[in-house]
Amino acid sequence: MDGPRFLSARVRGLAAFSGVPTSASLARDPSSVSPVLLHLNECPFAPSPRVVDAICKAAAGVNRYGDPRPDDLAAALSRRTGVPASNIVIGNGSDEVLALVPMMALNPGDSAVMPTPSFPRYRIGTTIMGAQPRMVRNLPDGRNDVSGLLAAIDASTKVVFACTPNNPSGAPLTRADLDALVLGVPDDVLLVMDEAYFEFDAAEGGEGALSALRERRGPWLSTRTLSKAYALAGLRIGYGLASSEELALGLVRVKLNFNLSSLSVVAALAALEDEAYAQSCMARTIAERGRVGAALRALGYPTLPSRANFLSFDYRVNSLPLILGLARQGVFIREWRDPGFETFVRMTIGLPQENDRTLQLLSEAFAQAPVCA
Ligand SMILES: Cc1ncc(COP(=O)(O)O)c(C=O)c1O
Structure with a gap:
């Protein structure tokens, strides 16, 4: 050994x-x-001066644990996205939300299909659970290869990950790619769309994955973050928008009880208010x-x-x-x-x-x- x-x-x-x-x-x-x-x-x-101000005001309260499911932040994210607050899971970075997925879904003998090169958490989380990561090489322009991802699915597959825009290449999926994924991933497989850079794409007219995901019959999760566009990387705050409350609660079951710092939640609210x-x-x-x-x-x-x-x-x-x-x-x-x-x-x-x-x-x-x- x-x-x-x-x-x-x-x-x-x-x-x-x-x-x-x-x-x-x-x-x-x-x-x-x-x-x-x-x-x-x-x-x-x-970060926005309003964020710094909000953190300073809340700093004296850190003797208390933060709220593990902060309603006010979920409500603010719900107003922006149209996803019900009960379907939103807030994590210690979107990295945490992505790490919860294999913990919730995978057992040894299962597989998860994912693009490569892409964010390593999909592979690491899958490996830790003793499941098989099935890596599908991106297209030459750096986009996830949707046909390849779909072809890699079999009866052992419980989760399919995709990333748009993809890190480290940068390319977003097209609407046709998203529609193909949404329709092609079987209804009993969880489709996870990592949208850590969504806001940059949206700033140039990209529509993101949500409208396509809403057409899906099976379960889906979109993960986003305040680390990039909202300048809060050091505070570790991200979130998952889930297709159902049942899925959100599945993720909550495996997360740490007090995964969120109270200052991060206050900062996230202030950052979202200063769009x-x-x-x-x-x-x-x-x-x-x-x-x-x-x-x-x-x-x-x-x-x-x-x-x-x-x-x-x-x-x-x-x-x-x-x-x-x-x-x-x-x-x-x-x-x-x-x-x-x-x-x-x-x-x-x-x-x-x-x-x-x-x-x-x-x-x-x-x-x-x-x-x-
Ligand atoms: C594609 C992608 N997903 C998720 C994350 C995790 O970001 P965070 O945990 O800061 O929300 C990153 C960070 O670089 C990323 O590039």
Whole structure:
């Protein structure tokens, strides 16, 4: 047996998510001067001043546990989405809501179908439950391959995950893709649509997955977050919009009792009330994405189509040396971690000066890049 007995065979194969530089860890590092953090798809802007004010006002109350199912936040999300408040589950980031799905749904012998490359939680959560992750490679434009996802479903499949816009590629599903998924996933299989970057797509006219999902007879869940468009990544707050109260309660059964910090809930309410602030942050990010994309293309690296707050491109040779080289100079971007995609790079869109610094280092690195046959 490899390793100690307390590591189950399922967990032994998983990588620990640690050692990833964050603004907090870099602040403790005296050698890192003004790092440029473009590796976690965070919002580069501080949250709305109304959020900071609300947190300060609520801070003296943290001797009490937060509300595990905050009605006021569920009501605010219900007003925006039209999903009944009783069908909304609020989580410690949408990551938590996604992690609850396999805990609720999967047993050893079951399978879950999912895109790759995509958000790793689908695979990790499925593996932890001893179920089989069935990974379906995205299309060349980075969209989830809906026909491939549907073809991978069999009698063992309990859950199908999809991601729109997809991380790390950036491409959203089309309405035809969504309709095909909604109709093609069997009625007894849970269809989970990860919409962490929904607001960026919507800011450019995208309609999101909800209207298609509402046409579905079987169960569905859309997960969204306040980490990206609403600049609350550090507070960890996301939510799931479920097709039924029964599904929402299924997720609540497996979640931690007090999964939400009271300050996060207060902040989320304030952030949702200041929609103009979020829209202005997104507009600036989308404009910058256009500028950065054009610059990368001018340097000879075509970007994948993106409707999110990041861009990806193919470096054509293993991208790790490039990424480590930039990290040594305080600029953090990311390799795609998925087998077969080692040449791809993802860069979050930051402030203009951060993007400029990154582009400058990339152009220097590209000038010395090994030529690929
Ligand atoms: C596609 C996708 N889903 C979910 C998440 C989780 O976000 P959070 O837990 O901050 O809501 C992320 C974070 O980067 C993501 O990219």
